[in-house]
Amino acid sequence: MDCVTATVPQAGTDRPDYSALIQPERVHGSLYTDPRIFAEELERIWYRTWVYVGHESEVPQPGDYVRKNIGPQDLVMTRDREGQVHLLVNRCAHRANLVCEDERGNSNSFRCPYHGWTFRNNGELLGYPYHQGYGGRGKLNLGMATVPRVESYRGFVFGSFAEDGPTLTEHLGAAAGEIDRLCRLSPEGEVELNAGWLKHRTRANWKLLAENETDGYHPQFVHGSIFSVTGSPIGALYSEKSTAVTRDLGNGHSENDLRPEFRRHGEPMRWFGTTPDRVPDYVAKMRQAYGDEAEQILVEGAPHVMIFPNLFIAEIQVFVIQPLSVDECVQHSTAVQLKGAPELNRRMISQSIGSVGPAGMLLADDTEMYERNQVGAEQLRPEWLEIRRGMHRERVDERGLRVGTATDETGMRGFWSHYKTLMEDDK
Amino acid sequence: MTAVADAGLDLRQIEQFLYREARYADEHDYDAWEALWTDDALYWVPAGDDAADPRSQVSVIYDNRNRIATRLKQLRTGKRYSQSPPSNLRRVISNVEILGTEGSDTVVGANFVLVESRTRGMEIWAGRVTYKLRVVDGEIRLAYKKVSLVNKDQPLPTLAFLI
Numbered sequence: 144m145d146c147v148t149a150t151v152p153q154a155g156t157d158r159p160d161y162s163a164l165i166q167p168e169r170v171h172g173s174l175y176t177d178p179r180i181f182a183e184e185l186e187r188i189w190y191r192t193w194v195y196v197g198h199e200s201e202v203p204q205p206g207d208y209v210r211k212n213i214g215p216q217d218l219v220m221t222r223d224r225e226g227q228v229h230l231l232v233n234r235c236a237h238r239a240n241l242v243c244e245d246e247r248g249n250s251n252s253f254r255c256p257y258h259g260w261t262f263r264n265n266g267e268l269l270g271y272p273y274h275q276g277y278g279g280r281g282k283l284n285l286g287m288a289t290v291p292r293v294e295s296y297r298g299f300v301f302g303s304f305a306e307d308g309p310t311l312t313e314h315l316g317a318a319a320g321e322i323d324r325l326c327r328l329s330p331e332g333e334v335e336l337n338a339g340w341l342k343h344r345t346r347a348n349w350k351l352l353a354e355n356e357t358d359g360y361h362p363q364f365v366h367g368s369i370f371s372v373t374g375s376p377i378g379a380l381y382s383e384k385s386t387a388v389t390r391d392l393g394n395g396h397s398e399n400d401l402r403p404e405f406r407r408h409g410e411p412m413r414w415f416g417t418t419p420d421r422v423p424d425y426v427a428k429m430r431q432a433y434g435d436e437a438e439q440i441l442v443e444g445a446p447h448v449m450i451f452p453n454l455f456i457a458e459i460q461v462f463v464i465q466p467l468s469v470d471e472c473v474q475h476s477t478a479v480q481l482k483g484a485p486e487l488n489r490r491m492i493s494q495s496i497g498s499v500g501p502a503g504m505l506l507a508d509d510t511e512m513y514e515r516n517q518v519g520a521e522q523l524r525p526e527w528l529e530i531r532r533g534m535h536r537e538r539v540d541e542r543g544l545r546v547g548t549a550t551d552e553t554g555m556r557g558f559w560s561h562y563k564t565l566m567e568d569d570k
Numbered sequence: 571m572t573a574v575a576d577a578g579l580d581l582r583q584i585e586q587f588l589y590r591e592a593r594y595a596d597e598h599d600y601d602a603w604e605a606l607w608t609d610d611a612l613y614w615v616p617a618g619d620d621a622a623d624p625r626s627q628v629s630v631i632y633d634n635r636n637r638i639a640t641r642l643k644q645l646r647t648g649k650r651y652s653q654s655p656p657s658n659l660r661r662v663i664s665n666v667e668i669l670g671t672e673g674s675d676t677v678v679g680a681n682f683v684l685v686e687s688r689t690r691g692m693e694i695w696a697g698r699v700t701y702k703l704r705v706v707d708g709e710i711r712l713a714y715k716k717v718s719l720v721n722k723d724q725p726l727p728t729l730a731f732l733i
Contacts, residue, residue, distance in 0.1 A: 246618075246723070339627040341617050342725035346690055368649040372640060473725040478628055495628055497640075501729040502615065502631045504644055507652035510728050514690055 158183070165563045167556070168531035175348040175520040175528075181469035187565050188452055189214040190304040193314040195454035195463060196220060196230060196290075199298040200335035200480075201247075208264060209247040213302060214466050218290065219243045220300065221264040224251065230290035230302045231266045242287060253287075262287045297326050298334060299454070317544060318396035321446035325456055328445055329481035330428035336461055336477055338492050341500030343474040347513035348520070349453075349466035350558075352474065355509060356449040356457070357397040357554035359389055360532060365512055369504045376416070380404050385549035389533075392544060395451030395561030397554030402443045414444025414458065415487070425486045445479070449554065451561060459491045460499050470517055474510070476500055530555045579676050579703060579710065581668060587703065587710045588663050588680060595732035596659040600642045603732060608704055608713040611635040615717045615733060630722070630729060645730075652730035658687040659731060663699075675702040675713055682717075686731065693727055696720050 159180060164171040174180055190213070197211045202222040210233070211218045217233040219242075231253075235242050240257040252269055254261045261269040266287040274280045290302035294311035299322060301311050312319065326334050345352070355361065359381040363370070370378040380387050386403040401414070411419050411426065419426040419441070430437040445458040455462040456479075463475040478495035480488045499506040520528070533551025540546045547553030594603040607613075614624060615631040624632045633641060644650045661684035669677040677700065684695040702714035717733050719726070 339618055339622060341628050341630060344725035344727045346727075365651065368644050368647040368651075369640075371647060372643040476628075489625060492625065492628060493632070496624075496630075496632045497637060500617070500628065500630055501726040504641065507728045507730040508650065511652040511730075514728075518689075 159566075161563050161566045165559050168534065169527040169529050170559055172520045172522075172526050172528060175350060175517065176469060178469045181348075181466070183566060184466075185214055187568065188562070189466065190216075191308065192305070192452065192565060193292075193294075193301045193303045193309075193311050194452060195299060195450065196293075196302045197300050198334075198336035199228060199295055199300060200337050202228065203337075204249065206249040206251050206264065207247075208243070208250065210243065210245075212465050213290070213304070215468075217241065218302070219253070223263075223265050227265070228293060228295065228300055229265050230293050230300075231262075231264075232288040232290070234288065235260055236262075236268065236285035236287055237271070265289075297322050314394055315450070316394050316396070317392040317542065318394070318398075318448055318450050321392070321398060321448040321450075321456065324443075324446045325479065327433075327440055328429075329483055330425070330432040331483040332432075333482040335480040335482055338478045338480055338488075338495075341476045341503075343476065343499075343501045343506065343510060345472050345474055345510050345513055346470060347472065347510075347517040348470055349464050349472045350562075351513045351516050351520075352464050352472065353449060353452060353455075354555045354558060355513070356455045356462070357389060357399050357447065358552070359385075359387070359399050359548075360550040360552070361509075361512070365508050366505055368508070376413075381549050383548075383550060387549040389547045389549060389551050389553040390540070390544050391546075391553050391557030391560075392448070393557070393561075395558050396449060397557045398446060398448040399549065399554075401447060405442055405444055409442055411438065411441035413442070415490075417490075422486050422490075425484050428483060449558075451558065460495050462499070474506070476503075476506070530559060579668075579705070581666065583710065584668065584676070584678055584703065585663075585666050587712075588666060588678070588701065591712060592661050592663050592682075596661055598645070598653075598656050598659075598731070600645055600732075604638065604642050606712045607635060607638060608706060608711045609635055610713060611638055612714045612716075613638055614715070615719065615729070616722055618723050620718050620722070630719075630726065631717075631733075650730065652728050657731045660685055661695075669700075672702060675704045677702055684733070690727075695729075695733065697722075 164174055194213045197220045201209045202220055205222055205224050208219050208221040211220045219231045219233050221229045233241050233243050235255040237258055237260050240255050242253045242255045251264050252261050259272040263269050266289045268286045277283055291306050292303040294301055326332050362381040363378050380401050386407055387401045390398050390400050392398055405414050433440055446456055447458055449455050453464040459479050461477055461479055465473040476499040478491040497504055530552045533547040537545050537547050545553055591606055613633040617628060617630045645653055648654055661682050663680050663682050665681040667679045669679050680699050682699055686693040697717055697719040700716040704711050704713045
């Protein structure tokens with residue numbers, strides 16, 4: 144047994160020593176189980192860095208709103224009259240009641256049910272009843288709080304509770320190209336997330352999910368049951384012989400780049416488990432929209448990318464991880480919808496229902512693993528979780544990004560390296 | 571099983587069928603459960619909104635006969651880890667009402683409460699079920715089962731057993 148022990152300091156003393164807890168080849172179990180570390184994550188990650196919140200297609204019209212979140216924070220994503228998207232913190236400026244109780248709707252203002260204060264959908268205070276109690280109308284400058292920085296990339300809306308810091312473009316870095324790759328699958332170059340959401344309660348630490356999203360080592364084992372009964376070719380993408388790679392995209396983002404496998408086969412639509420003759424309208428529209436480039440797009444397919452800390456694009460599904468406490472989170476999932484591709488969209492909804500969510504033939508088993516993993520991590524020995532797989536065979540690609548084989552833990556190492564930077568940051 | 575002469579199903583026969591379906595599901599008797607379904611089966615657990623179109627909005631489950639077969643094949647492998655080991659289940663079906671007919675199908679409504687026990691703890695599931703029952707070769711068969719959970723708008727735990 145290993146004698147080196149990294150323990151979390153007791154309350155009232157210094158902060159946890161993240162350099163001791165996060166080592167190149169392994170990470171300490173307390174990172175998944177210690178409520179004090181979770182509290183620090185909220186402060187240093189969830190309430191500071193860029194976090195994915197929602198998609199512009201969920202609020203297409205002025206006045207549209209939808210309830211969203213950043214971790215345990217209850218937000219309302221709104222679109223104002225000028226078309227600008229806002230993220231309001233769902234809390235009345237008067238006595239802290241929840242202002243918005245509906246999941247979604249259309250309204251240019253919100254009225255708090257407790258004392259009737261009203262707010263414009265950009266958060267500005269519109270009025271308060273019996274105004275003489277405040278010396279008249281317009282005497283208070285108390286709006287709903289807003290997430291200070293809101294930026295959108297290709298319709299994907301991110302928020303940051305920090306007033307300043309890296310821009311969204313800087314945060315996304317190389318991962319932006321993967322969002323581009325998803326949008327490129329639409330003949331109109333746009334993705335919509337308007338097929339509703341499945342919400343899957345998961346009794347596990349959020350990092351177990353984030354790490355698993357680009358872990359190409361588990362599919363053959365956790366998903367062997369469904370691969371065997373459907374004869375799915377997905378398993379082969381994550382075999383030892385696969386030419387697919389795992390790439391650390393920087394800033395905690397990572398991907399399973401399946402393109403080498405799809406290029407090897409060179410068959411359009413193979414990534415979607417079909418052939419061009421089964422989806423002729425889509426293929427024709429793509430060829431018309433992209434010309435010579437279309438063939439490559441149709442062969443290479445969709446990205447499989449985890450964008451730190453909570454957005455996972457799994458080819459035809461999008462997942463959002465919402466942490467609630469050290470050992471509980473919610474996985475929100477939906478089917479990708481490609482603008483101008485109704486033929487594909489119907490199939491994507493049907494495939495997504497089969498695969499993801501609480502009853503999904505893939506995700507129910509992933510979630511079972513997360514929950515067992517959480518129980519395991521609470522056991523005392525051997526304290527550490529391994530992240531060393533494939534370290535000896537990692538290489539650096541032409542973009543300067545670290546690359547491992549399909550089953551290597553390259554993505555996890557990238558995740559932890561960025562996590563450590565954020566948790567040790569003294570700003 | 572008692573043979574049924576006509577489509578004119580009476581409440582007692584219907585209840586006996588619903589209890590049997592519930593027992594097969596509770597006891598993970600996948601073969602017996604699968605045999606209850608018609609070829610045009612639809613097994614639906616909506617998410618969020620009951621009124622949403624399942625072809626344009628995601629559902630928790632929206633299985634045709636083919637996908638029911640796949641789901642059961644996966645369970646039978648013994649490596650569907652979310653049901654291996656299987657949950658311990660018991661459900662109560664109540665408030666059974668004949669709501670009408672649709673072609674040759676009898677539409678039946680009922681409420682249910684189900685207790686699930688797993689290592690991670692106990693879960694209580696409850697909701698409204700709509701069944702469409704059809705007499706095929708003298709036996710009652712299940713053509714449609716829609717399970718509308720009371721908490722379908724909330725985050726749900728894993729639902730890998732037959733509900």
